[in-house]
Amino acid sequence: GAVVSQHPSRVICKSGTSVKIECRSLDFQATTMFWYRQFPKQSLMLMATSNEGSKATYEQGVEKDKFLINHASLTLSTLTVTSAHPEDSSFYICSASRRDRANYGYTFGSGTRLTVV
């Protein structure tokens, strides 16, 4: 099946530092990956669409310079939270799709719990 690996699962960082989160598709190639943010007891909010070899497409209200996305290969997308602040603390989840005839669904990573202190 389609497996998406996300790393790290938890990270604590100091205010003002940057944090990189990796999302890998392990057994398939993903030309498109998606990054979501989830606050406690709330739904997933799409932040951006990560396209291999091109710039990411950000949703309205998401700061491009704050959340840097790089999709350097068909199996890896990274999200870097720059100059993190406590309000950036959240659960970040990536997903990818094989987008073949049998399955249009996303496979999600296990998420990253970011805490900024």
Added chain:
Amino acid sequence: GESVGLHLPTLSVQEGDNSIINCAYSNSASDYFIWYKQESGKGPQFIIDIRSNMDKRQGQRVTVLLNKTVKHLSLQIAATQPGDSAVYFCAETTISGTYKYIFGTGTRLKVLA
């Protein structure tokens, strides 16, 4: 019964009973829908999907119903088990369009022993 929590509505059911979780989707142009299950601290897991040319699809112990007229989805879980306790989200997309998935608000399912 069903109640509104801090942010997520909660559905409490007795073990062995059937559960029905509802979702109102937003885009009348959406042509593909998925129900996801999310356990605490984990990413969402695929449960079942349905295309807009269908109104019902059955899986193992789960059934999804789609009513396009009122933009409504439901997930039925038969013989609910303790392991079904989680948050359930519906998600919609247009396969032929942007292919971005938009998630509903979610429902927390609590299975009572």
